[in-house]
Amino acid sequence: MSWLKEDIYTLCANLVLEKHGRPHLPWSVKAQLMGVPGSSTGEVFHKWAQLPISREQFRKEQKEQQRIHFPECEPLPGAEKLLRGLKKAQNTNKAKIHIALASSSEKHNYNLKILRPEMKELLDLFDENRRVLGDDPRLASGRGKPHPDIFLMALQSINDTLEDDEVPITPAECLVFEDSVPGVEAGRRAQMRVVWVPHQALEAEYKDKESLVLAGRTGLVQVADDSKLGEIDDGWAVKLSSLEHFPWSDFGIFTST
Incomplete structure (x- = not known):
């Protein structure tokens, strides 16, 4: 999921569209692009x-707008509190x-987003060896979201870095936070639980299809299996x-924050 406000992506696309006399990107189209590498x-x-x-x-022109505007990124409301809480949290078995x-963001764009010290501090809550970006060489071409x-x-990056006395985590024990429709589908395909936190405009676009989104069954992006x-x-x-309304105990997560 993007822990940052999605509007910055829309701004960059719209500036290029405006320059060439085209209308702003509608959410009916944007919904198909969110979270999908190279979309x-x-x-x-x-x-x-x-x-x-x-x-x-x-x-080329979009990348230039991203170079200018990505450093203006701000976190989603509740993102910092949630991430800091999760770093200190335990499950019902008192396990960490x-x-x-x-993230589908390529490393270059990711680095632009963390130019502001407060943004770097936030995303540094993810250990460096537990970050998978859209251009990670381990991620096969064409296997971004909605693939799992x-x-x-x-998950593998977590299991590879557990302490010797910790039990490997299964997909069914994972919780995915997602803002995009393809991202929800990717989480479901991974056999993980998913919390969908859509932009208000995206939520309105899918107001009659929410159950399909949550099941990963919109068919928005075609995947064979x-x-x-x-x-x-x-x-x-x-x-x-x-994210401000995350119900900790509903997911068996407990924190002192």
């Missing part, structure tokens, strides 16, 4: 945008809670309006 240079975006420039030129970052690989790799998707209303995923 802003892919078929869905460019079929909609009908830009008078090449995809490579758009990518471990956290990892699974990035979440399974994040549906065998590991969730079932409608199976309780394995929930929606929150804000």
Whole structure:
């Protein structure tokens, strides 16, 4: 999930669209792009945008806007409190809670987002060896979200660094925080529980399809194998309006903060 406000991505795309006389990116299209590596240079975006420039030129101009604006990133409301709480938390068996970052952002963009000291401090709550980014060489091409690989790799990064007396964690014991629809599907495909925290505009876009989103069954991005998707209303995923409202005890997590 992006622990940062999603609007900065929209701003960068819209500035380039405006420059070339095109309308702003609607949420019906943006929903298909969120969390999917390389989506802003892919078929869905460019079929909609009908830009008078090449995809490579758009990518170049977008990267320039990202260079300017990504350092302005701010955390989502409640993100810092939640992450700091998780670092100190335990489960019902009094075992330590471990956290990892699974982000579709490429390393270059990630580094832009942490230029501000307060942002670096926040994302440094994820140990460096427990961060999986969108251009991680271990992530096979074409296997970003909604495929489960990035979440399974994040789990592996935790299990590889546990203390000798700690028991390896299974996917069913994991909780994914996601803001995107493809990200929810990736979490479900990984057989993990999911907390969906959508932008208000994305929530409105899917107001009649929430149960499909939570089951990972929107079909927004086509993936051949549906065998590991969730079932409608199976309780394995929930929606929150804000990270500020995370119900710790509902997930068997306890913290002193």
